[in-house]
Amino acid sequence: MEKAINSIIRALNQADATAPEWLHLLPAAEFKGIDGRGPWAAPDMDALIAAFNREGNKLAVDENHSTDLAAKQGHSAPARGWIVELQKRDDGLYGRVEWTPEGERMVTAKEYGFLSPVLLHGTQKPFKIAKILRVSLTNDPNLTALKSLHSTEETVMLEQLRKALGLPETADEAAILAAVTTAHTAQVGAAALMARIAEAAGVARDAAPDALVTAIHSRGKMTATEAENADLKTQLTSLQSQLTTLATTTAKDKAEAAIDGAIEAGKIVPALRDHMITRHMKNPTEVEAEIKLLPSLNAGGLGGRKQPGADDSALTAEDDQVMAMMGIDPKAFADTAKALHGKGN
Numbered sequence: 465m466e467k468a469i470n471s472i473i474r475a476l477n478q479a480d481a482t483a484p485e486w487l488h489l490l491p492a493a494e495f496k497g498i499d500g501r502g503p504w505a506a507p508d509m510d511a512l513i514a515a516f517n518r519e520g521n522k523l524a525v526d527e528n529h530s531t532d533l534a535a536k537q538g539h540s541a542p543a544r545g546w547i548v549e550l551q552k553r554d555d556g557l558y559g560r561v562e563w564t565p566e567g568e569r570m571v572t573a574k575e576y577g578f579l580s581p582v583l584l585h586g587t588q589k590p591f592k593i594a595k596i597l598r599v600s601l602t603n604d605p606n607l608t609a610l611k612s613l614h615s616t617e618e619t620v621m622l623e624q625l626r627k628a629l630g631l632p633e634t635a636d637e638a639a640i641l642a643a644v645t646t647a648h649t650a651q652v653g654a655a656a657l658m659a660r661i662a663e664a665a666g667v668a669r670d671a672a673p674d675a676l677v678t679a680i681h682s683r684g685k686m687t688a689t690e691a692e693n694a695d696l697k698t699q700l701t702s703l704q705s706q707l708t709t710l711a712t713t714t715a716k717d718k719a720e721a722a723i724d725g726a727i728e729a730g731k732i733v734p735a736l737r738d739h740m741i742t743r744h745m746k747n748p749t750e751v752e753a754e755i756k757l758l759p760s761l762n763a764g765g766l767g768g769r770k771q772p773g774a775d776d777s778a779l780t781a782e783d784d785q786v787m788a789m790m791g792i793d794p795k796a797f798a799d800t801a802k803a804l805h806g807k808g809n
Contacts (some may be wrong), residue, residue: 483571484564484613485623486633487525487547489581489599490557491609498606504583505590511554516550523547524598525561527570530770532582544570544601556610556635559599569614570601578605578612580695601778712745719744722752730761735796 490509496502516523523546524531530541544567547559563571570576581599585591601613626635629643659669665679719741726732732740732755744751 488611616749
């Protein structure tokens, strides 16, 4: 799209520096000359085009009707161009001209400004045009209904715009304007997008295309590295999770073995098993030090001691010491001891 915009700009800059490719030969409506000749009926452009195509002859573009005036006096009357195609448009009949080098130079240098067609027509008014014989470059036109060669600077510009925008030759000014507007909108949107891309790539918003491409490639490499690092991080996280699970399982196994051994030795009552396992997993050194200091509930033979009767508060001094060290409720301790005693019997 940027190329199209640049082509449009070149067309605007060069419009007055080239000879027009299409010449306005006849108006679309009825017309007459400044000198009072006419009126001529609105041309049947389809019939004129059909006749031209059927005959297959080019129409000469001369100077000041030299073919009809100078040539008849034996003077030179060279063609300055040749009409090779006719085209029907909203404002009349146009002819596509192939300029000779001298004719193109004359028009480009603005030595001539207007056109004067030579017509074959009927005898009754309004005159019906049967054929266009030729057309002359002139500075004294009789038909003001035709566009001048230098008002055709606008026509040239429109022709250039049609080519730049890829429009057909029949596209009118409204279609050209719509296409230019669309192209301009697209270019503005593309420029805004490129600016955002440049900003994301870490380069200046007006960075040259090559610099932007280099930055994007570099950014792509960084992204690949970041992706690799992210993958390593994921693997590390997974490994850490596995190690944590393994450590927790190992700690629990050790805690269960230590506490179950203490219960079997009569140093911890079964009711405290889960509590002591949890403590051991958090601080095994502290718990194992406590277990070493705890007297066994079976020390001296718990089963051989005289057990308290219905009164659960009849505990020994040794029992009080155990409860104080372990923070156990006296009643829970008595119930456990009683249960152990019952198993001993």
